[in-house]
Amino acid sequence: MGIRNLIRRVSLPPPSIRGEDDLFDDEFQRKLEYLAIVSRRVFGGRMRAERRTKKSGSGIEFADHRDYVAGDDFRYLDWNVYQRFERLLLRLYEEEEDLSIYIIVDTSSSMGFGRNKKIVYAKRLGAALAYIGLANLDRVTIVTTTDHVMDRMPPTRGKQRIFKVFQFLRAAHADGTTDLGSALKTFVSQHKRRGLAILLSDLYDPAGFEQGINVLRYNKFEPFVLHIIDRYDAKPALRGDVRVYDCETGDEREVTVTARVLDKYREAYESYLEEVKLFCTAKQVAYVPADLSVPFDEMVLRVLRRGGMVD
Amino acid sequence: MHLTGLPLATLIQIGAVLGALVVVSYILKLKRRPIAVPFSKLWERILREKEATSLFSQLKRLFSLLMQLALLGLLLFALGDPRTAAAVLEGRNLVILVDSSASMRATDGTPTRLDQAREEVRKIIRGMGGSDRALVAQMDASITPMSTMTSDLPTLEGAAASLHGTDTRADFPRALRFALDTLRGHTRPEIVVISDGRLGDARDAYGTVSLGETKLTYVKTGARARNAAISQFSVRRYPLDKSRYEVMIEVANTSEEPLDVELSLFGDNNLVDLTKFRVGPKEKLPRFYPNLSGASRALEARLSLANGERDDLPVDDHAYALLPERRRAKVLCVTKGNTYLEAALLLDEYLDVHTVSPGEYPVLQGEFDVTIFDNVAPPVAKNSGHAFYINPSGKDSPVEVKGTLEDVGFDTWEKKSPLLRWTAIADINIAKANKLAIGKEDKVVGGSFKGPLLVMGRRGASRFVALAFDLRDSDLPLRITWPLLLLNTINDFVEEDTSYISSFRTGDVWRIPVPAESHDGLLTMPDKTTRTIPVLDGHAVFVGQHAGFYNLKAGVVGSEVETEFAANLSDLEESTIGPVAELTVGDVPAGPLEGFKVGVRREIWIYLLAAALIMTTLEWVTYHRRITV
Numbered sequence: 001m002g003i004r005n006l007i008r009r010v011s012l013p014p015p016s017i018r019g020e021d022d023l024f025d026d027e028f029q030r031k032l033e034y035l036a037i038v039s040r041r042v043f044g045g046r047m048r049a050e051r052r053t054k055k056s057g058s059g060i061e062f063a064d065h066r067d068y069v070a071g072d073d074f075r076y077l078d079w080n081v082y083q084r085f086e087r088l089l090l091r092l093y094e095e096e097e098d099l100s101i102y103i104i105v106d107t108s109s110s111m112g113f114g115r116n117k118k119i120v121y122a123k124r125l126g127a128a129l130a131y132i133g134l135a136n137l138d139r140v141t142i143v144t145t146t147d148h149v150m151d152r153m154p155p156t157r158g159k160q161r162i163f164k165v166f167q168f169l170r171a172a173h174a175d176g177t178t179d180l181g182s183a184l185k186t187f188v189s190q191h192k193r194r195g196l197a198i199l200l201s202d203l204y205d206p207a208g209f210e211q212g213i214n215v216l217r218y219n220k221f222e223p224f225v226l227h228i229i230d231r232y233d234a235k236p237a238l239r240g241d242v243r244v245y246d247c248e249t250g251d252e253r254e255v256t257v258t259a260r261v262l263d264k265y266r267e268a269y270e271s272y273l274e275e276v277k278l279f280c281t282a283k284q285v286a287y288v289p290a291d292l293s294v295p296f297d298e299m300v301l302r303v304l305r306r307g308g309m310v311d
Numbered sequence: 312m313h314l315t316g317l318p319l320a321t322l323i324q325i326g327a328v329l330g331a332l333v334v335v336s337y338i339l340k341l342k343r344r345p346i347a348v349p350f351s352k353l354w355e356r357i358l359r360e361k362e363a364t365s366l367f368s369q370l371k372r373l374f375s376l377l378m379q380l381a382l383l384g385l386l387l388f389a390l391g392d393p394r395t396a397a398a399v400l401e402g403r404n405l406v407i408l409v410d411s412s413a414s415m416r417a418t419d420g421t422p423t424r425l426d427q428a429r430e431e432v433r434k435i436i437r438g439m440g441g442s443d444r445a446l447v448a449q450m451d452a453s454i455t456p457m458s459t460m461t462s463d464l465p466t467l468e469g470a471a472a473s474l475h476g477t478d479t480r481a482d483f484p485r486a487l488r489f490a491l492d493t494l495r496g497h498t499r500p501e502i503v504v505i506s507d508g509r510l511g512d513a514r515d516a517y518g519t520v521s522l523g524e525t526k527l528t529y530v531k532t533g534a535r536a537r538n539a540a541i542s543q544f545s546v547r548r549y550p551l552d553k554s555r556y557e558v559m560i561e562v563a564n565t566s567e568e569p570l571d572v573e574l575s576l577f578g579d580n581n582l583v584d585l586t587k588f589r590v591g592p593k594e595k596l597p598r599f600y601p602n603l604s605g606a607s608r609a610l611e612a613r614l615s616l617a618n619g620e621r622d623d624l625p626v627d628d629h630a631y632a633l634l635p636e637r638r639r640a641k642v643l644c645v646t647k648g649n650t651y652l653e654a655a656l657l658l659d660e661y662l663d664v665h666t667v668s669p670g671e672y673p674v675l676q677g678e679f680d681v682t683i684f685d686n687v688a689p690p691v692a693k694n695s696g697h698a699f700y701i702n703p704s705g706k707d708s709p710v711e712v713k714g715t716l717e718d719v720g721f722d723t724w725e726k727k728s729p730l731l732r733w734t735a736i737a738d739i740n741i742a743k744a745n746k747l748a749i750g751k752e753d754k755v756v757g758g759s760f761k762g763p764l765l766v767m768g769r770r771g772a773s774r775f776v777a778l779a780f781d782l783r784d785s786d787l788p789l790r791i792t793w794p795l796l797l798l799n800t801i802n803d804f805v806e807e808d809t810s811y812i813s814s815f816r817t818g819d820v821w822r823i824p825v826p827a828e829s830h831d832g833l834l835t836m837p838d839k840t841t842r843t844i845p846v847l848d849g850h851a852v853f854v855g856q857h858a859g860f861y862n863l864k865a866g867v868v869g870s871e872v873e874t875e876f877a878a879n880l881s882d883l884e885e886s887t888i889g890p891v892a893e894l895t896v897g898d899v900p901a902g903p904l905e906g907f908k909v910g911v912r913r914e915i916w917i918y919l920l921a922a923a924l925i926m927t928t929l930e931w932v933t934y935h936r937r938i939t940v
Contacts, residue, residue: 113349204350233349243343246351253354254343264357272353 023123024166031297032131032162065089100141100155100195101133102221104187105172107144109248110204111228112174117292118228119174122200124296125226127162127169129198129303135159141191142168145183146176149190177248178205180212188219197221200290202228203276206249210279217283224286226303227276231293234269238262316392316916326387333383337376375930382926389919394441402442403906404460404497406490407432408450409474410506410532412481413817413885417507417624419535425476427532428505432471435503435530436464438907441915446493447471450486450506452479452818453854460493477856478626478878479818480885483510487520487896494525501526504901507533508891511884519897529894529901536889537566538622539590541574541614543597544630544814544879553637553661558600560612560630564590565887571617574598578606587617595883608634608875609860627886631860631877632814639663640805643695645672646685651788652701655797662801681804686781697774697804699797702781704745709768709775710753714746716761716779724757730767730776730799731756734792741787744780776800814877817858822850825865826872832865837878 068077068088076091103126111119126142133140134157142153142165153168180201187197197216203209203225216223238244238257245252255261273289280287290299314322348354409428420427436445439462446460447470458470487502494500502525504510513520543561548554564570569591576584583603590596614628615621622628644666646652656664667674673692682695688708691698704712721736736757746762749755753768756776764779782788787796815821825832827849834844834851837859844853844863851863855878863874880886894901 110349113347202349204352206352236346236348238346241343242346244346244348244351244354247347247349249351251351252345253351253358255354255358261357265353268353268356271356 023120023170024127028124028127029162032128035128035132035297035300062091062093064092066092100139100191100193101129102187102191102195102197103130103133103140103142104184104197104199104201105142105144105169106146106178106180106199106201106203106228107150107172107174108146108176108178108201108204109174110178110202113247114230114232118202118230119172121290121292121296122226122228123169123172125228125290125299126198126200127165128296128300130165131159131162132300132304134161134165139193139195140165143187144172145180145187147179148183149186150176152190155193179207180205180209181207181215184212184215188215188221194220195222196224198224198226200226200228202230202233204248206246206251209276213280213283213285217285222286224303225276225280225288227273227287227289229273229289229291231291234266236262236265312393314391314393317390319391322387322391325390326383329383329387330380333379334376337379375933378926378930382923382930385919385923385926389916389923391916393915393919402440402444402462403499403501404494405435405439405443405445405501405503406460406493407435407445407447407503407505408454408486408490409447410481410504410510411449411451411474411476412509413476413478413626413880413882414507414509414624414888415532416476416478416626417533417535417538417888418621419533419623423476424507424532425474428530429471429474431505431530431532432474433468435904435907436467436471440906447474448486448489449474450481450483451477451856452482454482454486454489456489456493460497477817478858478880479856480882481506481510482818484513484515484520487513487522488515488517491520491522491525499526500524501528503528503530503904504894505530505532506894507531507888508894509884509887509889510891510894513896522896522899527894527896527899527901528904530904531890531892533888533890535623536887537568537570538624538627538886538888539564539566539570539572539614539616540624540627540883540886541612541630541879541881542595542627542883542886543881544612544632546610546632546634548635548637553659555602555604556606556634558603558610558612558632559597560600561595561597562590562614563595563883563886564592565883566622566889567592570622573615573617575613575615576600577611577613578603579609580611581605583610606634608636609877610634624886624888626858627880627882629858630814630879630881631858632879633860633875633877637661638805640680640801641665641678641696642801643667643672643674643679643682644685645669645682645687645689647687649685649701649782651782651793652683652685652797655788655794658794659798659801681801691770691773695773698776699800699804700775700777702745702779702784703777708777709770710750710766710777711748712745713748716741716744716746716759716764718742719744719759719761719764721757721764722759723755724765725755728756728767729803730765730796732795732799734795734799735790736792736796739785739787739790739792741780741785743784747777747779774804776803814879814881815855816881817855817878818882819855821853821855821876821878823853823863823874823876824849825851825863825874826867828867829865832863835862835864837861 065078065081066089068090072090078089078091081087081089105122105126107119111122130140130142137157139155139157141155144150151172153165156164199212205212213223213225241256243252243254277287277289288303409432411425415424415428417424421430432447439445442462444460444462445467447457447467449455449457457473458466461467490502494502504527508529508531540563541560542563543559545559546556548556558576560574562572562574569589571587571589574586575582583605584600586598588596610632612630639661641663642656642665644652644656644664646666647668653666656662669687669689672689673695678694678696680696681699683699683701684703685701688700688703688705690707698709700709703709719741720739724731724736741764744764747766749763749766750768753766755763756767757765766777766779768775782793787793825846829846831843831845832851833841834853835841837857844851846865851865858879860875860877863876864871866872
């Protein structure tokens with residue numbers, strides 16, 4: 001398997017052939033600006049720069065009352081309530097802080113399988129969401145993973161930083177095996193500040209896609225699964241006696257491909273998609289299937305409509 | 312079962328090598344192509360179900376190997392060309408004689424009888440058995456084999472396609488003898504005659520053809536018999552007025568019903584005469600067209616039915632003839648004065664006569680075709696051409712004079728001599744004549760019992776004719792024979808022959824006079840194609856097969872002489888086109904065609920090859936439909 005992987009690495013096409021030359025061209029950037037404006041106008045109610053956290057503190061927005069305990073700041077006592085109910089209650093204000101958005105891009109080999117379209121799509125989708133986040137003054141962090149965290153762009157804010165995002169994403173390419181559980185464990189240990197974790201992946205995880213999502217859930221992150229789906233994966237151009245091997249793990253299986261087998265494979269593929277969807281629904285994880293046939297800007301709008309990103 | 316192709320040992324060796332190759336290829340085929348997939352776990356789900364059918368899958372693959380080996384076996388067996396013992400021993404040998412004479416161009420076939428015959432040939436060769444062999448031959452005035460004795464279908468089909476019609480009669484005995492010679496020593500010999508049966512008796516100079524053990528089969532073509540033909544066509548110029556000519560045409564009705572016909576005569580492509588008349592059943596109607604003028608060279612007669620329809624044989628509805636070419640002959644007359652001579656020479660306007668006295672001879676200027684020496688015999692000058700001596704004497708006479716003859720007449724004469732054509736010399740009275748002593752190679756054309764009176768011969772490059780008496784010593788000048796004799800002699804010298812053959816007959820061997828120094832001639836056929844023909848003894852030799860006008864060019868390069876001539880069918884036998892129901896050779900009747908079934912071949916290898924093809928197709932279909940993979 002090692003030799004095969006070596007050959008695959010050596011034979012990996014350059015970006016020009018992989019279709020990444022014009023990944024973030026002017027047209028793409030114009031669309032980003034459009035998406036940023038649309039996100040403010042249409043989804044303005046939910047997409048303000050200020051994010052409320054559950055932490056109460058020094059904000060100006062009233063949140064609640066609580067009983068006074070010794071040591072509390074007198075300045076926050078609600079004297080009007082004391083006058084009416086003769087109870088010392090302390091005014092609580094919501095503390096405003098920036099929302100952290102983590103964009104996790106799966107860069108395993110399966111994302112570059114075939115026509116290299118999944119990784120390109122994921123990169124553009126990630127860049128678009130990052131731009132919207134940056135434009136809303138959120139703290140955006142981008143992470144690429146395989147079976148470990150491959151690379152990380154430190155938290156950044158302000159839409160002028162989008163070019164740094166482009167630069168980071170351009171450098172990423174699909175290579176390596178998938179192990180979301182292991183990689184995201186590393187991720188959560190590196191990021192103590194909780195926030196929205198947008199996972200862009202085809203979820204072809206031999207260890208099971210659930211593990212990675214659960215790691216995020218268990219560590220108080222708010223997972224948002226953008227499932228990258230290439231319909232051509234369901235229709236492999238195979239005929240006759242072949243030996244199929246996994247492009248990541250190299251696991252081999254002999255199979256005689258007939259029309260009936262292909263039908264069964266298609267059914268298995270659809271079943272797998274359904275499993276992912278059902279899992280996310282059951283665990284109240286925001287899930288959006290990102291089909292490559294849908295233009296990325298349309299997909300961004302769908303994500304925004306889904307709303308989980310900024311609520 | 313016998314293998315007539317590759318021997319068994321060779322087949323086994325080839326089979327072992329190729330079989331091993333097939334098995335190795337099969338094993339290599341089992342090594343599967345590695346294909347990358349994005350997520351092999353998905354395949355694992357379905358493969359768990361597939362494993363239950365792996366045994367069936369292996370059986371299918373084994374079936375595929377067996378099928379390939381069977382395919383190889385069939386091909387090897389086909390290479391062996393297996394045949395049954397009966398087929399090897401009892402193959403027929405056929406000579407298919409296809410009548411391509413003029414009557415086979417009758418239009419009551421598909422569309423012609425020859426086309427129908429061609430189709431019959433195809434049926435026969437497609438119905439031949441695996442070990443049968445055949446030779447296709449075209450039978451017309453000659454016999455032409457169109458193929459070798461073979462069982463190869465494409466060769467025989469090609470031979471059938473190359474059969475072509477001619478305007479000749481069929482030489483049946485010759486064709487039969489050719490077929491018998493070809494079949495001599497072969498097993499189950501059979502002659503198949505495809506014809507309308509109008510072949511005449513199978514008899515030639517050697518007697519009636521004997522078929523012996525050879526089977527004779529007759530395939531009849533044609534159905535109808537309605538035909539009117541130009542059976543004779545002749546033209547000649549008048550000897551004494553060569554600007555005019557007469558034509559004889561014989562029209563024959565060979566059918567059993569009277570026919571109203573329209574006969575057109577064209578001279579140099581201009582209509583000269585048009586006549587409508589009725590010809591009774593089996594009637595031959597000669598028609599003369601005297602005293603015609605206007606045409607200088609080509610004559611053509613066309614016959615058609617008066618109602619505008621065509622009869623069944625169009626070939627004999629045309630006839631062609633060429634008038635002898637005319638040219639002005641230069642004649643030098645050396646005489647002291649002879650009214651009879653000079654008057655006779657005036658009869659032919661195409662003679663350019665120059666008269667001189669004996670003292671003025673030789674004439675230094677000009678070339679002459681003929682010089683007439685009247686009662687003189689001087690040394691002959693080079694420009695004098697041929698010589699006609701009247702009463703020669705002296706040392707320069709071409710024939711020596713040894714005395715005189717008195718009161719003589721022509722007792723014997725050469726009836727076929729061109730000099731005496733249309734003359735009557737039997738009762739000419741001659742008072743006095745010279746007694747001529749002729750040379751060894753001289754020829755007496757006419758004479759009395761006492762001695763020769765009219766002699767012809769050659770001296771050097773020139774010919775001469777000598778009349779042994781003075782005209783005034785006989786009553787010859789008072790007879791029509793005299794100018795005819797004179798003009799015949801001049802015509803003979805200048806090769807303007809009034810017996811000119813206006814047309815040749817197709818199917819005959821033509822001998823066309825050409826310059827003696829020629830080795831070959833370029834013949835332009837009626838259809839304007841050309842071919843080179845040999846020249847033998849001053850005559851171009853050719854077996855003409857088509858009616859029409861021909862042009863022959865022969866001679867030394869740069870000074871070729873062109874000769875034109877015409878050819879006609881002119882054969883009443885061929886024009887009688889009613890097909891004959893039964894054909895007999897001597898007393899042996901021909902039998903019907905038997906044992907030829909189209910579509911049934913006895914070569915087993917064909918079926919083996921077909922089976923291999925079907926199996927290949929089956930393998931291809933099952934492979935692409937993923938049944939055996």
